[in-house]
Amino acid sequence: MAGHSEKEIKAIFDAFDTDGSGEISRRELVNALLQLYKGDDQKAKAVAYNVLKETDFDMNGKVSWNEFKNALA
Numbered sequence: 001m002a003g004h005s006e007k008e009i010k011a012i013f014d015a016f017d018t019d020g021s022g023e024i025s026r027r028e029l030v031n032a033l034l035q036l037y038k039g040d041d042q043k044a045k046a047v048a049y050n051v052l053k054e055t056d057f058d059m060n061g062k063v064s065w066n067e068f069k070n071a072l073a
């Protein structure tokens with residue numbers, strides 16, 4: 001993504017990866033989006049679905065650092 005250094009992208013990734021596992025699970029994604037959309041469960045789940053569809057290249061239901069970086073790069 002233009003204007004975003006790898007360090008900035010990593011900071012966003014780490015904010016989503018709340019258990020520090022190195023991957024963003026669907027649950028972590030939904031939890032983060034729930035805060036963003038102020039508890040709007042339907043919206044959070046719909047956005048999480050779209051984000052995973054666009055970033056989860058190996059379709060294991062989690063976004064790895066490489067997948068996240070490639071998606072934003």
Ligand SMILES: [Ca+2]
Pocket residue numbers: 017018019020021022023024025028
């Ligand atoms: Ca995680």
Ligand SMILES: [Ca+2]
Pocket residue numbers: 056057058059060061062063064067
């Ligand atoms: Ca994946």
